[in-house]
Amino acid sequence: MPEHDNSIPPGAQALFRGLAVIDAVAQGDTSLPAIGARIGCTRSTTHRLAAALVQAGYLRSTPNGYLLGARLIELGFKAREQLPLVKLAQPHLERLSQLTQDTIHLGVREGGDVLYIEKLPGTRGLEMRSRVGLRMPLALTGVGKALMLDLDEAAWHELYEEGLARRAGQPGLREQFTPWDEYRVQMREYAAAGSSFDLEENELGVRCVAAPIRDAGGAIVAALSVTGAIPFMPEARLRDLRPEAIACARAISHELGWNQP
Numbered sequence: 001m002p003e004h005d006n007s008i009p010p011g012a013q014a015l016f017r018g019l020a021v022i023d024a025v026a027q028g029d030t031s032l033p034a035i036g037a038r039i040g041c042t043r044s045t046t047h048r049l050a051a052a053l054v055q056a057g058y059l060r061s062t063p064n065g066y067l068l069g070a071r072l073i074e075l076g077f078k079a080r081e082q083l084p085l086v087k088l089a090q091p092h093l094e095r096l097s098q099l100t101q102d103t104i105h106l107g108v109r110e111g112g113d114v115l116y117i118e119k120l121p122g123t124r125g126l127e128m129r130s131r132v133g134l135r136m137p138l139a140l141t142g143v144g145k146a147l148m149l150d151l152d153e154a155a156w157h158e159l160y161e162e163g164l165a166r167r168a169g170q171p172g173l174r175e176q177f178t179p180w181d182e183y184r185v186q187m188r189e190y191a192a193a194g195s196s197f198d199l200e201e202n203e204l205g206v207r208c209v210a211a212p213i214r215d216a217g218g219a220i221v222a223a224l225s226v227t228g229a230i231p232f233m234p235e236a237r238l239r240d241l242r243p244e245a246i247a248c249a250r251a252i253s254h255e256l257g258w259n260q261p
Contacts, residue, residue, distance in 0.1 A: 014049075017041060021049045022058055022072070030065030076133060085222055086118050089213075089252045093120055093224065096248045100241060102228040105130060105208075107143040108221065112162050114144040117222075124232055128206055139163035139183075142198030142210035146223035149191045149212055156187050177201065195242050198225070199235075207233040209241045211249035216257030224249055 017039060024038040036046040050066055053059040057071035089106055097104045097120045106118035113135040130136075138144030139159040148156060160183055167177065178186070178201065190196040195211040210225035226241050227233075250260060 017045070018049050018053060018058075021046065021053060022068070025059060025066050025068055030067065032066075035066070085213075085256075088255050089118065089222075089224070092248050092251050092255075093118065096224070096226065096244065097122070099244060100226050100228075102226050102232065103128065103130075105143055105210075105225045105227060107141075107147070107223055107225075109138065109144075109147045110135060112138055112159055114138050114141055114147060114223075116143075122228060124228065128203060128227065130227075136202065137163035137166050140167060140177075141202045141225075142196050142208040142227070143223045143225045145187065145190060145196035145198070146210035146212045146225070147220055148187070149194070149196065150220050153184060153187075156184065193242070195246050197238055198227075200230075205230050207235075207238060209238045209245050211242075211245040213249045214253040214256070214258040218258060221256070222252075224252070 020039040021035055024035045027038070029035045029038050032043055032046050032050065035050065036043050039046065041049070050059060050061075054061050054066075054069070057069045059069045060067045085108070086106065093104050093106060101123045103122040104118075104120040105116055107114040107116045109115070114137075116130055116132055116134045116136075119130060119132050136144065137159070138148055139156075140163045144159075148159060151159075157180065160180060164177060186197075195209060198206070198208040198210070200207060206227060206229060208225040208227035210223050212220040213222040213224065215221045224245065226245050250258075254260075
């Protein structure tokens, strides 16, 4: 946020700057120069903001720079507990987890991202980078693609291009992402089937099948996925798990008031 932003209500500049500092640290900017560059403030202003946030427990000052503080962890858990969708979906996700023994994710859309709001680890000892609170580009994940199923092709293409730009230089990904023409055909098939796949597009060696969750009006408001390593998730098993993922998503949708046409 720039030093002087006329779009911010009078008296709220300091609050918005403080929030911008927290967001900068969350994005990986740990030094005062990096934080200041991110939020558009001078070093002295950035230092005052960071010092106040450290005092309040929202940041920690370490020899290697600033890190998110314990207060944010506490608030994050409280925010998650207040999400009615998580509580409502929990028993359904647990049944799916017991049935498949694979990792189960629940995510919602946040702009061009999927935000993971629940994760039930599988029993196969697989460690993956997903975690509650992680945001990933919609177009690069199975859950994200399930959240995109009702969008038109222009929106698919926009999110696809955004995902490509953001994956550039990231480790642990396939060297070549699915070309747009092939991706578009896949999305058409996913939309017709009511579910989507992730074929190592988000993480090497990891595949998933995902399905959308709808509210009372039929709009997609969340999505879930069943995720596993390739040895446990050949494409034949992905197809076999598709009805289970869809059934779980529909059960949660019915809890939200959706009546299947």
